[in-house]
Amino acid sequence: MGGGYELREATEEDAGKVEALARLCQPLRASVKGTYEYLALCFPRYFLLAFSGEQLVGFVVGLPSLAGEAWIYQICVHPDHRRRRVGELLMEEELGRFRSDRFPRVRARVLETNQPSLSLMRKMGLRERGKKGEWVELEREL
């Protein structure tokens, strides 16, 4: 694993730290601890954490939809650890899991003003398919 960062699945005990990190990651709309607890309970395979030693430095939450598609719900990297490929590492592992679980495509919505995130999604192969208000909708076949 590059850069000394390690990934593992979230557990409900991680929820408080995930909430604290999410609050440092505007424009991401941080969820509350209880929501992250349930996301870890229900979707641990798609709720991945990145660590530098003991420190939580990033996470991604993916959600399978009832329509059979995979969504990236949130991705966030601690400001002190950005531009070191942590976001890319999280996305690569997430997309690999979606692919091996046979989702046909992955989708995401990103604020049109959020250039870092739009750029990350494009780098991971997602392409714009439309707009919903101030949100850009992106998707890629898996």
Ligand SMILES: CC(C)(COP(=O)(O)OP(=O)(O)OC[C@H]1O[C@@H](n2cnc3c(N)ncnc32)[C@H](O)[C@@H]1OP(=O)(O)O)[C@@H](O)C(=O)NCCC(=O)NCCS
């Ligand atoms: C978006 C975010 C997760 C990127 O994480 P990161 O670990 O810094 O990204 P990486 O180092 O893996 O960069 C991968 C690619 O993302 C893009 N990228 C990341 N930061 C960028 C920036 N500040 N400006 C432009 N492109 C950027 C680039 O394409 C980059 O590839 P490159 O280095 O070859 O140019 C991080 O900036 C973040 O947490 N932002 C706040 C939360 C957020 O907006 N989340 C998305 C909404 S849910």
